[in-house]
Amino acid sequence: MKKCIPLPLLILILFLTACQGEEPPTEVSEAFMTSAVGTMVASFFETQTAVSTPPAPTPTPPPTLPPLSTPTLAAMPLLPTPTPTPFYFSPTPGTITPTGTFFTATVDPASLAFGCNNLAFIRDVTVPSGTVMQPRETFTKTWKVQNIGTCDWAFNYILVHVGGDKLDGETSRLQKKVPVWSWAEVSVAMGAPAKPGTYTSSWRLSDGKNLFGATLSVTIIVKEPTPAPTATLSPTPAPTSTPTPTPTPTTPPPTDTPTPTPTPTETPT
16 A cells, blocks of 8 residues: 655655754744654554554354254164074095094194203105005105204204004114204104005104104005005817828839840851
8 A cells, every 4th residue: 555645744844944044043932843743644644554553344143054953763674584504514435534643733832941951843755644555565754854952963863652552663863963053854654554544643743752853743644555456367279280291192203114126147158
């Protein structure tokens, strides 16, 4: 907004400018002039403030909202309660179902430690559980294990049978040093029984005095022996005798009969 100098102030400024060449006013005149100028300046700024001050806005009352209606829930029809249908499973005839005890990994391997020794099962290397075998079939079971104790395994550590069928297995020595946190393979030579069925054998590692670590197991299924095919002998036909031809006698060639030579007769003279 452009500001304008009021006319009285302009006249006062011109009057003071014209009086610069006259004698200086007295102290009373100076005081009077100073007071007059202050009054006019104050009046000027009050007038400018009154002009530039915008009017206060009139507050607008908030709109009145209609009251909310209470929703009414419609009655929902109740669904019928489903009746459970029993389901029965019957195995396919002719299939072999293992009935032996399958061992699982221990949840807390630390509870299987004895002193500084402990063992964790990693996986089956040979003969996984449920392998079907012939009666009296020999095999070597191998497990991969890990030393999770705080001391190394020595050469004289042994695998000891602790449960199930022994399967002709014998105590097996480790025969190697296994450092802490290292993996190793341990094995036992076994043989399948002669009678068909499901067999489980369980073993644990020992330091010679105490057992420690996870249980190592194997489960096999011995099936009925397959009968050997019987050779069917077909009757061999009797050889047919071939008659021997009888030689036919041949007629001897005719013998030449010597013809007599006539003897000349002497004629007497």
